[in-house]
Amino acid sequence: MAGAPVEALKRVPLFIDLDPGEIEQIARLFKERHFSQGETVTREGSGGAAFFLIESGQATVSVAGAERAMLKQGDHFGEIALIDEGPRSATIVASTELVCYGLTFWDFRPLVQENGAIGWKLLQVMVQKLRAAEQGYLPDLTA
Amino acid sequence: MKDAVPLEMARDTAIFGSKAVGLGEAIRQGLPVPPGVALSGSIVEAVAGGEEEAIEEVTSAARPLHAPLAVRSSAVDEDGADASFAGQHLTLLNVPSIDELTSALNEIWWSANSDSAITYRQRVGLFTRPSVGVVIQELLNPDSAGVMFTRNPITGADERMIEASWGLGESVVAGLVIPDNYRVDREGRVLERTPGHKKIAIRSVPSGGTVHEQVPTELVERLCLDEDQLEELSRLALQSEQVYGPARDIEWAFVGGTLNLLQCRAITRAGI
Structure with a gap:
């Protein structure tokens, strides 16, 4: 089966309200990507090309050089720069061998535009980040 | 399809x-x-x-x-x-x-x-x-390789400019060495040859990937192309221009005495 395993996507909060058919459809759009330990996955300030789900391994998130969070299996990152076509908001570095499933901007945008449930979920995630930012705490920046 | x-x-x-x-x-x-x-x-x-x-x-x-x-x-x-x-x-x-x-x-x-x-x-x-x-x-394992411009990309002169080094041509393309520089006229006569300083050769390794190998001291400044090879490159320049038109940027490699064309595109540098 090409793309990301359906089971991996079912674990992702972003897709939790989708029916199995929709998840299968989305899974086909993802492509596996490997990062070596220590490799920079996203660089703060750079343009953003893809949204990623972590299949295995861990990555650290830092903003302006300060470590903010650790990402692990099932976490996703990279959506912010894809939504506003702005620069990456955080630097993410693979702290172990990292296997991700990536969805590029070109597939991510029509997916969200055509799927209200995913759009709503993304909105909820964004609002959580906004509230956290307002309280001066950024627990889960996702580039 | x-x-x-x-x-x-x-x-x-x-x-x-x-x-x-x-x-x-x-x-x-x-x-x-x-x-x-x-x-x-x-x-x-x-x-x-x-x-x-x-x-x-x-x-x-x-x-x-x-x-x-x-x-x-x-x-x-x-x-x-x-x-x-x-x-x-x-x-x-x-x-x-x-x-x-x-x-x-x-x-x-x-x-x-x-x-x-x-x-x-x-x-x-x-x-x-x-x-x-x-x-x-x-993948070739060249003795020497490099680039050739069928017209001088700096001055625009109607002459071939050849840059060459030991091993894979990526050392020249990536600027890892100072390559030998040759100027050859359209009839194949060598106008100038300037030895480079080629301390590194890129070679393939059996397990995959490439390695930067130190070039033996006596070869660092030795010209890596002889008269016959320059003649052969000159013929390749002519053939390439006949096929694609003037002002070509060519990547080439010699393997065991055989010349290979790896890439041929229009020169994009200034001066043309």
């Missing part, structure tokens, strides 16, 4: 990219290009996405080639994109076996969809979905 074809059958730049089509044309015209396979942008994307049918088509097309393989990107989306995206799209020298093609193509596809490639696209106003074809060829 097959998406994985022998290089000589690659004719459409919108499908296979300018590098693949340029090499295909060279083979059809009898120029000395090593055998290879051209992959369309769509099949590269399908292989990167793990589609079994696409993987089988690529594997079957590449099977006649002897590993190790050189896997090079051939951008297909915009006119001249191959030149403008040089450095953005990955080239993988020395993929050790056919079995490792899938992960090589995945890496190349992601290189065209990386943050840095997207940043570059935004900067130059080409914010469109990337499509990257691929050329797969048997």
